Amino acid sequence: MWIRHIQDCAEITAGDDTRLREVFHPDRDPLDLRYSFAVARVAPGQTTFWHRLRHSEVYCIMEGRGEMRIEGETRPVKAGDVVYIPPGALQQIAHRGTGELVFLCIVDPAWRKEDEEVLA
Numbered sequence: 467m468w469i470r471h472i473q474d475c476a477e478i479t480a481g482d483d484t485r486l487r488e489v490f491h492p493d494r495d496p497l498d499l500r501y502s503f504a505v506a507r508v509a510p511g512q513t514t515f516w517h518r519l520r521h522s523e524v525y526c527i528m529e530g531r532g533e534m535r536i537e538g539e540t541r542p543v544k545a546g547d548v549v550y551i552p553p554g555a556l557q558q559i560a561h562r563g564t565g566e567l568v569f570l571c572i573v574d575p576a577w578r579k580e581d582e583e584v585l586a
Contacts, residue, residue: 468497472505480506481584482514482558492576502576508532508567513560520581523551523573525559530567533560556585 468490475487484506492499508514508530525534531544536557543549543559551557561567571577 468495475505481579481582481586482517483512483586484508484514486571488577493578500576501572501574504571504573504577506569506571508559508561510561510564510566514558516556516558516585518554518556518583519551519573519577520553521573521575521577522553523557523571525549525551526570526572528568528570530561530565531563532567533562535559 470489472487472489475489477485477487480486485508486504486506488502488504490497490499491502525543525548527543527545527547527549529545531542533540534543534549534557536549536551536555542562559567559569
């Protein structure tokens with residue numbers, strides 16, 4: 467059994483400018499996983515940089531509200547919403563509330579730097 471507390475995971479600033487804590491990654495953890503799992507945070511008023519991943523991604527919004535932008539479509543998101551992001555889709559998320567926008571990120575297969583393009 468593996469249990470890891472989110473606060474025990476180092477926080478980094480990801481290429482798209484989110485604050486990210488990577489919880490599980492098959493390149494680092496001796497687990498039989500195809501995907502990576504992280505917790506992301508976006509401060510009030512902040513919008514992430516446009517970016518795209520080679521593989522699919524899922525966001526599960528845990529706290530706050532914002533606007534999810536994928537390719538030419540913009541839709542509001544709030545706690546409880548789950549967003550599928552297709553492989554290669556240009557994407558960003560904008561925080562439109564107070565407090566933090568917190569969401570879980572699942573990338574399958576696991577996120578790798580060479581699979582991401584950031585358009586800062």
